[in-house]
Amino acid sequence: MLKNNLVVITNPIYFASQSTFMHNEEIKHSEELQHIKQMMEQSSRFISLSGLSGIAAGTCALVGAYFGNASILHSKAGVVEDLDTTLYDASVNGNFTLPNLLSNQLVQIAIVTFFSALVSTFIFTFIRSKRTKVSMWSTTSKRLFINMSIPLVIGGIFLLKLAMWGVVGLIAPGCLLFYGLALVNASKYTLNEVRYLGYSQLLLGIINLLFIGKGLLFWAIGFGLLHIIYGLVMWLKYEKQ
């Protein structure tokens, strides 16, 4: 009788302790899965890329586009031909050698823009990697760098050749297309969202092919606006405390 009573009394306690035991186990297993996921990601992706880098690079691109536009307008004043609708500048026709190209004001602006964007990207990501205590020059960042570089370098050489032959109308869409491919390729080694930035650049590049001559506008949207939007979204999602 007493024994029976004891069972009745302790039963709820038994169940209660059983359920907290189950609950704790469940938490432990969930944490373990979380840990696995985190280790898989951290070991294969470089995730210290800062959203602020995107905003800075986008701003550089917009400033560059502004000066580029001013330069075109200025040069147009002396030229009758409408640059806006030109795919092919016959006067160039392979005569554009590398030194010739480098003396072009538009090319100079592009180079300055590219390097200032690169440096500002580097700075903000460096700050973030210091804060998250992840080395900036790690196996994952090297992998990201290499996979990003392949389409970019190949694209760069190809576009350089186009420029030397005066096919100016394809330069801007070409930049967007190769950059988009580089991003899609690199997204496997960094934040997955980079893939969507890549798709957007590709789409924009394709649309630009339908509007040859509006290159600078598309270029400003792709490298300027999209970068700023992407950077802002990333910053709000991952970095804003």
Add this chain to the structure above:
Amino acid sequence: MNPIQHLNKVFDNRIRLGIMSALMVNDEINFNHLKELLQITDGNLASHIKGLEDSGYIQVQKGFIGRKTNTTYKATPIGFIAFKQHLTALEQMINNSK
């Protein structure tokens, strides 16, 4: 069947679990990369690596980069299977308790 018996004792440790997780998604990883990833001391990492190696789950390859030693680790086929079973058991246990 109780999935708890499929949980692997070898992986009942955050560091060993972390090493294996990383080796599942990378063909090979060197000592320094693992150390940076797990943020632990050389000695601690070495002892856990030894444990995994003794279980036959990872394979050690000693090499050189210039004159510096570069030891890399790889998951063995047995290691892959063991980790997969452990992962499935974990998922089952969470699903069962829901």
